[in-house]
Amino acid sequence: MLNKEIFKEITSIASESNASLIAVSKRKPVEDIAELIDLGHLDFGENYVQELVKKHKELPNTIRWHFIGHLQRNKVKEIISFVHMIHSVDSLRLLKEIDNRAAKEGRIVDVLLQVHVAQEESKFGFNPQDLLSLFENKSFEGFEFVRICGIMGMCTYTSDKQVLQGEFEQLKSVFNEVKNNPEYNNNAWKELSMGMSGDYSLALAHGSTMIRVGSLIFGARD
Ligand SMILES: *Cc1c(COP(=O)(O)O)cnc(C)c1O
Numbered sequence: 397m398l399n400k401e402i403f404k405e406i407t408s409i410a411s412e413s414n415a416s417l418i419a420v421s422k423r424k425p426v427e428d429i430a431e432l433i434d435l436g437h438l439d440f441g442e443n444y445v446q447e448l449v450k451k452h453k454e455l456p457n458t459i460r461w462h463f464i465g466h467l468q469r470n471k472v473k474e475i476i477s478f479v480h481m482i483h484s485v486d487s488l489r490l491l492k493e494i495d496n497r498a499a500k501e502g503r504i505v506d507v508l509l510q511v512h513v514a515q516e517e518s519k520f521g522f523n524p525q526d527l528l529s530l531f532e533n534k535s536f537e538g539f540e541f542v543r544i545c546g547i548m549g550m551c552t553y554t555s556d557k558q559v560l561q562g563e564f565e566q567l568k569s570v571f572n573e574v575k576n577n578p579e580y581n582n583n584a585w586k587e588l589s590m591g592m593s594g595d596y597s598l599a600l601a602h603g604s605t606m607i608r609v610g611s612l613i614f615g616a617r618d
Contacts, residue, residue, distance in 0.1 A: 399613060403419070403432060410596075415605050419614075421440045423618065439462060439480075440459055441610070445474050462481045462482075464484055469489060472490070472493045481507065503541070509521075509548070511523075547574075589606040592609060596612075
């Protein structure tokens, strides 16, 4: 069930850290989203293309939709005209497809590069070292219709604080390594998207600029 009190509390905790809150509404009804819009919230995260397209049609287009799930290249065209930010770019081929589709739309789309730090095999993303090599090789140059704004990461599914802290630190250091290198010179580079329901305050303490919180706000998903 939607919990507006917790929503307000997390909103103010995020803003104290100058971070933004992405309310992750996946598998939750448009009515719940509409209630948060009434409170003035605009940033929502979804991770299934079909569901996002449907909700986009049903809700006001003032919403800033953040795509946070694994994105298949053949699905890019379905969200490219309206998505606000894609957090989950995990390959150069996907980036290329987003760039091509954005060009056709005549818009520049904000994206984050997903970095893999979790112990689970199944989570998508670039390895930190591979990502830095790609920067070194200038592989991200020449994309004119995407703005690469930073990185997104997910931690291991654990309550072990040591593990989480280590992974947040890893994400932060990749983020800073790009930020502090004038050769990678990217003025848009400012977002470090990390932290979910179970670990958002720890993420903020480690420099997160965007927390993605779902179940704490909307209730557990089936
Ligand atoms: C579902 C999801 C979240 C939110 O998870 P909660 O634990 O419900 O807060 C955040 N990020 C991604 C990428 C997700 O898929």
